[in-house]
Amino acid sequence: MFQVKESDLTIQNKYKELLAFYLQNQNEAGLYQAQQYSKVLLDNKTSPEDLVSLHYSVLEEVFPDIPEQVKNSFEFLLEVMIGYGLAYREHQILRNRQRELELQIDVAANMQQTLLPKEIPVLDTLDIGIISIPASKMSGDYYYCVKDDNGCIGLAIADIIGKGVPAALCMSMIKYAIDSLPEQRMQPGALLENLNRVVANNVDESMFITMMYGSYDSRNHEFYYSGAGHEPGFYYHYDSDEFEELYAKGLVLGVSRKATFREYKRVVNKGDFMVLLSDGVTETKVDDRFLEREEITTIIRQFINLPAQEMVENIYRELAQIQGFTLKDDFTIMILRRKV
Missing domain, CATH: 3.60.40.10 (PPM-type phosphatase domain)
Known part of the structure; x- marks a missing residue:
């Protein structure tokens, strides 16, 4: 299991290692490691747009000769993910508030039962x-x-x-x-x-x-x-x-x-x-x-x-x-x- 709260450089290096391993082998083991590392990204509060930027940076290192159109597509994807990230965070906030409200309602409902x-x-x-x-x-x-x-x-x-x-x-x-x-x-x-x-x-x-x-x-x-x-x-x-x-x-x-x-x-x-x-x-x-x-x-x-x-x-x-x-x-x- 990876250590959480890693530095940005450590995260980038580890992501580069995992991506290179998968591109070379393209097997289930590589996909499983990626799934496990997503937990580290979550613990470090890596946003969707940060992840796209990280992937692009690593990809440039692994493949220096990426076509210009592919680079431009990542810029487009990054803009999309910025908007998505804002909407996602707002959704998470609303969901957390909903959970808090439901918890309060459960407490009140239980209190009601004690009054009968x-x-x-x-x-x-x-x-x-x-x-x-x-x-x-x-x-x-x-x-x-x-x-x-x-x-x-x-x-x-x-x-x-x-x-x-x-x-x-x-x-x-x-x-x-x-x-x-x-x-x-x-x-x-x-x-x-x-x-x-x-x-x-x-x-x-x-x-x-x-x-x-x-x-x-x-x-x-x-x-x-x-x-x-x-x-x-x-x-x-x-x-x-x-x-x-x-x-x-x-x-x-x-x-x-x-x-x-x-x-x-x-x-x-x-x-x-x-x-x-x-x-x-x-x-x-x-x-x-x-x-x-x-x-x-x-x-x-x-x-x-x-x-x-x-x-x-x-x-x-x-x-x-x-x-x-x-x-x-x-x-x-x-x-x-x-x-x-």
Whole structure:
């Protein structure tokens, strides 16, 4: 192996030796030595135009009687390689920047995963299923599902209007803001008001967050919820076998510091379930149109007798298949069902 960081004279002499060997023998051994020496040229940061100039200089020594036209052709080649070298270096710089950006995105994507619940809460009276699939490495969807010491569930689904690293940072802010308000987890309206102030004070004006937050009291089976401009979910009535829109009126988080959020309440009967979702679910496209909400409930109904986790997984597969398994937006769906 050749030593790197050789002097210009050493490089020229070695190149002359290798070229002379190849021209004399014209075999695989000569080509292999040339390939190996290219590593030395790279380590010494020899540019393409420098290599052409080196080759021409060595060629003049080996063949002093080179025709004038051949010499002129090397001058032409040298000019071409100067332009090529500049373009190549610019390409390398852009490629390195792209690699750095991809590395940052990977780090942010891994950070996002640490912000999501590690496991789904387990209660004797509830069946919970959650699936969240990003359309790309970084997701703009966030979900939250935590059980407190009283066996009550706080759950949320949010969509950050914005992608990439800023969305990941915003997601971390939401997660820790909710965690810092344990006394309000059972008060969705008050919790959203506090989150709204946090978002308005700390997030750029170009970014907004929609959210549906709910709390389920397993002691009396009451579900309280509030919305901040988020996609309406569904409520399924077991007794009547009917779906109803789970709608909660409210401004998107971050629009106004003084926004208030109405709190809604439902008594959950045995077999009833709530469906919270992101717009990646409702904006599923068939040909050139979005699925109607009634079509989505028809798909949910196909899997209604399965456990909640199997339900959400099958719903995802069905909707992904409709889109040719190419998600146009992040996909998140949560189902919370009171056991019969």
